[in-house]
Amino acid sequence: MSDETKRTDGGEATAAGELPAADEHAMPGLGTIERWVTTTNHKDVGILYIVTSLFFLLFGGVLALLIRLQMWVPGGLLLDGLSYNQTVSTHGLIMVFWFLSPFAFGFANYIVPLQIGAKDLAFPRLNALSYWLYLFSGVLLMISFFQGATFSGGWTMYAPLNIPVYTPQIGASMAVLALLMFTASVTVGGVNFITTIHRMRAKGLTMWKMPLFTWSILLTVWMMLFAFAALLAALVILSADRLLGTTYFAATGAGGSLLWAHLFWFFGHPEVYIVFFPALGAMAEIFQTFTGRRLVGRKYFIGAMLLVAIQSFAVWMHHMFLTAINLQIKTLFMATTIGISLPFDLMVFALIYTMLKGKIRFKTPFLFAFGALVLFILGGITGVFLGAVVLDYELRGTYWVVAHFHYVMVGGVTGLIGGIYYWYPKITGKMYDEFLGKVQFVMYFVGFNLVYFPMFVVWETPRRVFDYPVEFIPWHRAATVGAFLLGTSFLVMLYNFYQSYFTGEDAADSPWAYATTAEWAVPSPPPLENFPGIPSYLKGKLSFHDSPADLAAADGGATADGGVVVYDDAHDHGHEEHEDHTSIWPFATGIASLVLLVGLSGLTGGSYPEGMTGSVYIAFTVAGTAFLLYTLTKMTAEQFTGPTMEFAERWPFEGVSNMKTGMWVFLASDVVLFGAFIGSYVFIRVAEGWTTWHHLIPEEHVTMPGLINTYLLLTSSFAVVLALVAAERGSQRGVIAGLVTTVLLGLGFLANKALEWNHLFHVHSEAFPNGWEISTNVASSTFYLTTGLHGAHVIVGLIIATYMIWRARNGAYVNGDEAPLEHFGLYWHLVDIVWLFLFPLFYIL
Known part of the structure; x- marks a missing residue:
């Protein structure tokens, strides 16, 4: 903040004043490639996530425009059947996996440690590794286009379309392995965030006092931990079917298609909330800031998010109403589906009442946050239709599902765009152009509704098919025009950010009059070590202490992790060992994983791309395996000092180290992985006959x-x-x-x-x-x-x-x-x- 005192979610915030220059220990300059390849700092990794995810947004957006051009006339305009199927499949995969969640976690990487008073995430190198696995998994997906053909069986990869009989190309196997690599990235990142948020909060910042964006990320990563473990199991089995010849999902296998549906949707429905929760957290922060008041019913809002996170794992079967599951089970899952909408009603009304009781400032971040609320309400209402068994029989597989899905998922994107405008001054130290921001919002909101609302009208159009009755032509052409308007709005946003970064007005520490969370108490952009001292909320307001001894005194002789802390003179005078912020080995491990998976994708033989043979893929596999073992060994042996917090709020992991907490969390994910494998065995055996x-x-x-x-x-x-x-x-x-x-x-x-x-x-x-x-x-x-x-x-x-x-x-x-x-x-x-x-x-x- 500048000179005035602002309240945070944990109480009153003191004036930030001028912070001392951070010690750039072992950090290359921002303008060097070395900085971005070796960095482990959470703010740098957050920027890498945001920039990379925006690239995948453009990639997936171009594919979306190809789809809409194909739909200009019944029967298609540009693409043949295989090309169209590849376009539809990879558009869905890229947007759901490589854009939506990583875009949100770019903000999470940058903002969450600042909001909770941490210097960095608990495991900085694992944070960097998570990013590089994410990036190179996307590179692997792009390479798959040049391996005969990429996956063309839809983004849900339904069996038996996902087995080699129907998608025989090496590129299809490569796309599956790319998704498996992405899942590994998510698991590594999830363990890191859970450990950090639970064990590295500033003293006095209890769970109930955490900012709402941090709450949304915490619940998101807990959902990710279990949902992506189920997806990992499904992908390992699918990879074995494609590369080793197992017969789990074969067309003639007992229950194979239904097994894939269970595994995928046990992940797939929580994924809806995994995507939307970070946007919801960003919206809550923006609503508070631009209405000038605390969120109405804040504790009930958090409780509603908790309920949704838990219930999200009990609704997956509503995606399977058209299967042979008996009516009693379908009725049960219809009830759970309707039930999960109730906590969302509470959250929606909390946001609406916050607006009614506050004084709204119609800045660009608020416009996008409010627009996201409107779109999500429409998406939620139309989703209730699909939750009813009878209506689902009629609407499933039609453009009604396409429209509903985009109103929910892209509604989440709308909230995140509000988030990038909201935190852009903090991340860059520059103010964006407000006029261009509002121009983009108008183009975005009009384009969005123009492309997706007509799909409700022509709902009888079959999903993933480019033929439709001629009377639907005007509506589909309107949707195509809307798609180009929506796409152009993103170009306006990128131009705004690019131009503002170089010529924009310098941003204050807190450019928003009623910003309430701790990231606004440090300069824009924040220094390397985040804070001028040790953050604390012990007295009900944000304050900084020069040393752990000072903080202990302020806390009445507090102890760290259950034991008395003794400080030597060097520690008391601030000469503690510096944290490291660089390591080349996460990047190298990502490269090694890419090489290995390229090799594995071609081991089964088949029609190789020009210039490639089976021996080339074997060489890639051997080299990738050796290089991966080498990089992991070097990273393990590397002397690396991570962030420490002698005093912190650690519920419910008091007395447990960061490493042990991280191990417990990882093993919880591994339990779900093995549980999915054992469950798959039992399911197939029962289907075959015990x-x-x-x-x-x-x-x-x-x-x-x-x-x-x-x-x-x-x-x-x-x-x-x-x-x-x-x-x-x-x-x-x-x-x-x-x-x-x-x-x-x-x-x-x-x-x-x-x-x-x-x-x-x-x-x-x-x-x-x-x-x-x-x-x-x-x-x-x-x-x-x-x-x-x-x-x-x-x-x-x-x-x-x-x-x-x-x-x-x-x-x-x-x-x-x-x-x-x-x-x-x-x-x-x-x-x-x-x-x-x-x-x-x-x-x-």
Whole structure:
């Protein structure tokens, strides 16, 4: 803020004044490529996310314009059938995955640490890694266009259209792998945000006092953690179907198409709220700022978001009303679908009453936030139609769904555009052109309704088909004109931002008269370390302290994480070790992942693009694997100092380190991944017939190998516990012995598994004359893929344990440094617990 005092969501904010120049420790200049390739600072990563997502907006927007041009006349104008299917499919994939969520998380990266009083996210290098995986997954998708053809089975990738029989191109497999890589990016980012928001809030900033945008991001990443784990399971299975020959989703498989629908929509419906929640948080902040009053019913608003986040996982089956699911279950999911609209009613009325009780300032951010509210109301009302089983039978697969979907999803985009205008002065230090902002809003709002509202009128047009009755021509042409007007509005926005960055008026610390959150209490743009001291809300207002000792005194002798903190003279005088802000290894890991997945996409053979052969893809796979292991090893071994907060609000993870919290969160996601695999096995087996399933399995598939592996894994878990006990007692030899025993037992598990698989591969009987291989039948597919996923977890654990043995030989993990052993133990114990579920399922039942 400038000279006046502003209230924050946590109380009163003190005047910011002039902040001292930040120490640009080990940071290249902003104008250098090195800065952007090596940065781990949350503000830089946020800018990278925003810029990259805007590129994908233009990419997906061009595809949208091709769709609308194709619809100018019935039967199409420009594209053949395959080209149109590729255009529709990749437009949906790009907009849903590579634009909407990353655009929101650009703001989240930049703003959330500032709002909660943190110097950075908990794991800065993982934050950078998340971005590079996101970027290179998009690059992989673009490469897929040049690999015969990209995926053409619709953005929902329904089975059996997603298997090679119907989409045989290498580019289609590459698109699936690109989405899998994007999902890995989301998981890494989600763990980071959950750990940061729960454990790195300024003292006094309790959960209920958190700004609404931070609340929306917290709930979004929790939904992402579980929803994307289900999608990851679906994509791993689909990749196996395409690359390894498994038969989960084959057209003749038992329940394959329905299984994909369950897995995809268990992710897909929470994804609607994952996309909309950040926009809702931005809208709430904007409404408060430009009405000059606190949000009406703020706690009820937060409670409503919590309800929606939980309920979002209980409505997925309304996307499956046209399947053979019985009427009772359909009725239940119709009720949950209608029920989830009720918390949204509360949120909508809270925003409306805030406007009524405040004094509105019609600046560009507010115009877009208000426009988003109007569009979302229309989208929500039309969605209720689809929630009714009877109406869904009539409307499903028509342009009614297309229109409703865009009113909701692009309605969220509208709120985020308000967000980029709102935070543009903070991010750049420049004011945008208000006149051009309002011009863009008019073009955007008119163009949006012109392109999507006619789709409700011509709802009988079949979805994803470019033929329609001639009487619909005027409406479709109006929609095409609207699409070009909508697209042009984004060019106005980009010109506004570009011109303002170089010639715009300098922005004040807080250019908005009634901005209330902590990011407005620092200069525009903020310094590298964010704050002039340690932020605190202990006295009901934002204040800064020179050292942790000062903060402890202000808090009446507070303790950090349950223990008394003792500070030496160097710490008290501000000479603590500097945090690092650069690392090349996240970028290198992203490159390695790209090379590996390019190679994997072509391993199955088929029609290779010109200049490419099977040996080229094999070379990419080998090089990518080696490079990935190298970069991960270098990143792990790199000396990197991340942000620390001796004093912070940490509910509900008091007394738990950031690393342990992050490990717990990651393992929660892994539980959903394995749960989806086990659920898929049970679903397919029930569809096939629980007892007749045994006819698909050779008699040579006996219990003993699984029983031996059970004993090996349980013993290895005990060895990890012994290593941890030895570390706590300061015994280096004990640590090494425990880890070596774990590795040997893990290798024994893998060797026994390899012998078992080799035996089953070469079974020769009347029922299985060619052996029992991964593609023999659906029983072999589920067995090899599920236990193979578990085996991959064992291999990862063994690689980590081997690295830890090397470190233990150099004296690590003793003298109070046993935490990494505990974190590894959590992972290894989960691997063992999962096997206790797999053993009875695949060897006894």
